[in-house]
Amino acid sequence: MLVTNHVLSGALLGAAVRSPAAALPLGVASHFALDALPHWGQWLSRAHFLRVATADGLTGLAVMGAAAALTPPERRAGVVAGMVGAALPDLDKPTRVFFGFSPFPRRVNDFHGRIQDEAPGRFYSHEVVAGALFAAGFAALTAAARAGRRTRARP
Numbered sequence: 001m002l003v004t005n006h007v008l009s010g011a012l013l014g015a016a017v018r019s020p021a022a023a024l025p026l027g028v029a030s031h032f033a034l035d036a037l038p039h040w041g042q043w044l045s046r047a048h049f050l051r052v053a054t055a056d057g058l059t060g061l062a063v064m065g066a067a068a069a070l071t072p073p074e075r076r077a078g079v080v081a082g083m084v085g086a087a088l089p090d091l092d093k094p095t096r097v098f099f100g101f102s103p104f105p106r107r108v109n110d111f112h113g114r115i116q117d118e119a120p121g122r123f124y125s126h127e128v129v130a131g132a133l134f135a136a137g138f139a140a141l142t143a144a145a146r147a148g149r150r151t152r153a154r155p
């Protein structure tokens with residue numbers, strides 16, 4: 001699954017549970033759960049993978065920044081922890097490309113590789129739909145939190 005979608009699902013989880021201590025491990029668990037669901041993948045070549053991964057990585061970073069900025073300060077730590085936890089298992093992609101190794105134990109790498117349910121042609125039907133749902137859930141929780149703050153701030 002695209003890391004952008006892992007980030008969005010992590011933001012949603014963090015907004016829902018609020019606690020950073022809960023959001024971080026839940027984010028990590030969500031990563032593996034989402035990777036086991038059908039998603040877009042199986043690239044035509046290394047160049048194709050790098051093109052997708054670069055655009056996806058930069059989009060994921062931008063989403064992290066935007067989600068953190070949109071989240072009210074008292075909930076920000078939970079949202080950031082959710083996003084970091086959800087993105088963390090894919091840290092091996094850039095380290096493999098740039099340094100030639102994965103920072104995770106072999107058992108984790110094997111598990112992460114084994115659970116993938118990837119197929120080409122699933123960008124719009126799976127990735128875009130999942131991303132839109134995660135973003136909508138995060139936006140709804142964040143809007144509700146902001147509305148709650150305004151109500152509480154009123155005399």
Ligand SMILES: [Zn+2]
Pocket residue numbers: 001031035089090112
């Ligand atoms: Zn993954």
